[in-house]
Amino acid sequence: xxxxxxxxxxxxxxxxxxxxxxxxxxxxxxxxxxxxxxxxxxxxxxxxxxxxxxxxxxxxxxxxxxxxxxxxxxxxxxxxxxxxxxxxxxxxxxxxxxxxxxxxxxxxxxxxxxxxxxxxxxxxxxxxxxxxxxxxxxxxxxxxxxxxxxxxxxxxxxxxxxxxxxxxxxxxxxxxxxxxxxxxxxxxxxxxxxxxxxxxxxxxxxxxxxxxxxxxxxxxxxxxxxxxxxxxxxxxxxxxxxxxxxxxxxxxxxxxxxxxxxxxxxxxxxxxxxxxxxxxxxxxxxxxxxxxxxxxxxxxxxxxxxxxxxxxxxxxxxxxxxxxxxxxxxxxxxxxxxxxxxxxxxxxxxxxxxxxxxxxxxxxxxxxxxxxxxxxxxxxxxxxxxxxxxxxxxxxxxxxxxxxx
Numbered sequence: 001x002x003x004x005x006x007x008x009x010x011x012x013x014x015x016x017x018x019x020x021x022x023x024x025x026x027x028x029x030x031x032x033x034x035x036x037x038x039x040x041x042x043x044x045x046x047x048x049x050x051x052x053x054x055x056x057x058x059x060x061x062x063x064x065x066x067x068x069x070x071x072x073x074x075x076x077x078x079x080x081x082x083x084x085x086x087x088x089x090x091x092x093x094x095x096x097x098x099x100x101x102x103x104x105x106x107x108x109x110x111x112x113x114x115x116x117x118x119x120x121x122x123x124x125x126x127x128x129x130x131x132x133x134x135x136x137x138x139x140x141x142x143x144x145x146x147x148x149x150x151x152x153x154x155x156x157x158x159x160x161x162x163x164x165x166x167x168x169x170x171x172x173x174x175x176x177x178x179x180x181x182x183x184x185x186x187x188x189x190x191x192x193x194x195x196x197x198x199x200x201x202x203x204x205x206x207x208x209x210x211x212x213x214x215x216x217x218x219x220x221x222x223x224x225x226x227x228x229x230x231x232x233x234x235x236x237x238x239x240x241x242x243x244x245x246x247x248x249x250x251x252x253x254x255x256x257x258x259x260x261x262x263x264x265x266x267x268x269x270x271x272x273x274x275x276x277x278x279x280x281x282x283x284x285x286x287x288x289x290x291x292x293x294x295x296x297x298x299x300x301x302x303x304x305x306x307x308x309x310x311x312x313x314x315x316x317x318x319x320x321x322x323x324x325x326x327x328x329x330x331x332x333x334x335x336x337x338x339x340x341x342x343x344x345x346x347x348x349x350x351x352x353x354x355x356x357x358x359x360x361x362x363x364x365x366x367x368x369x370x371x372x373x374x375x376x377x378x379x380x381x382x383x384x385x386x387x388x389x390x391x392x393x394x395x396x397x398x399x400x401x402x403x404x405x
Contacts, residue, residue: 021036041064042065105236170228203231257280262277302321325339356387
C-alpha cells in the first residue's frame with residue numbers, strides 16, 4: 001500500500017508512506033490465532049541536522065529507513081474454562097461503539113492521530129479479554145496491564161491550540177501494576193431490531209495534559225511545560241439499528257476526569273507561584289448519526305458529533321457536523337464521493353468568529369478485484385482557535401493505492 005500527501009500551498013511532500021502488510025491466521029474448533037506485521041518505508045532519508053553527517057550515508061537505516069510494526073498478534077481460546085466463555089490474549093485492536101469512526105466509548109486502545117484528517121484509527125495494545133455469552137447477550141471484560149499513549153502528529157501542539165512555548169516534557173505512568181494498568185467491561189444485547197450496549201472504562205487519557213509550567217520571572221515567558229496522562233473513568237452507552245430503510249446509531253460517553261492542579265514555577269524556585277485547579281468537571285461526549293441509500297444508488301452518511309478524541313476537558317468540546325455522499329458506477333469499478341463536508345464550532349453564539357470547515361472530495365477506482373486507487377484532497381478553512389481552523393494552511397492532495405493478495 002502507498003499513501004502520498006502533497007501540501008498544496010508550498011508543494012512539499014507531506015507523506016510518502018509505503019507499507020507491506022503481512023497477515024498470518026489459522027484456527028481449529030478450539031482456538032484461533034492472528035497476527036499482522038507492517039513493514040513501512042516513509043519515502044525519505046533520515047538524516048540528523050548535525051554539521052558532521054556525511055558518515056550517515058554509510059548507514060542503510062539513514063538512507064532508506066524501514067520500520068517494522070506488529071499491529072496485532074493474539075490467540076483466541078474457545079470455551080476457555082467454561083462452554084460459555086472465550087478468551088483472547090496478546091496484542092489486539094479493540095474498538096467499541098456504533099458510531100462511524102468517532103467513538104466516545106472506545107477508550108481502550110490509544111488513537112493513531114498521525115494524520116488528524118484520517119481519524120478513527122487505533123493502535124494495538126497488550127490485553128487480556130474474556131467474553132461471556134448468555135443467549136443473545138454477551139459480557140466482555142478487558143484488562144490492560146500496561147499503558148500506551150496515542151500517536152500524535154508532529155505539529156499537534158499548534159493544531160490543538162495549546163502551544164505555550166519552551167520545552168515540553170512528557171511523564172509516562174509508573175510501571176507499577178496498579179498505576180499503569182487499565183480495565184474495561186461491556187454488556188451488549190439486541191432488543192427487537194436494535195443492538196444496545198453499556199460499558200465502563202477505568203484508565204487514563206491517551207493524550208497528555210500539562211500539570212507544571214516553568215516561566216522566566218523577568219519576561220514571564222514559558223521556558224518549560226511538564227505533561228502527564230491523567231486518570232479518567234468513562235461510562236458509555238450506544239445503540240444501532242434501522243427505522244424502515246434508514247440506518248440510525250447513537251453513542252455517548254460520560255467522562256469523569258482525575259482532579260489535579262496546574263502549578264506554575266519561576267526558574268530556580270521550588271515553590272510554585274500559583275496553583276490553579278484544572279477543569280475537572282465530568283462531561284458528556286456523544287455522536288448521533290444516520291445513513292441511507294437512495295433508489296438511484298446514492299449513499300449518504302451524516303453524523304453530529306459533540307467532542308472529539310483530542311478534546312479532553314469540558315471547556316474544550318466542539319460540535320462537528322459531517323456529511324458524506326457517494327455513488328458507484330460501471331459495476332462498482334468506479335466510486336465517486338463529490339461531497340464529504342465537515343463543519344465545526346465551539347461557540348454557537350459567535351459562529352462567525354469561531355468555526356472550521358473542511359471539504360474532501362474523493363474518487364475510488366477498482367481496476368481489478370484486489371486493487372484500489374484513491375485520489376482526493378483536503379480543503380480546509382475557518383476562523384478562531386479550533387482544530388480545523390488551525391489547519392487552514394494545510395490543504396493537501398492525496399493519492400493512495402492498495403493491492404491485496
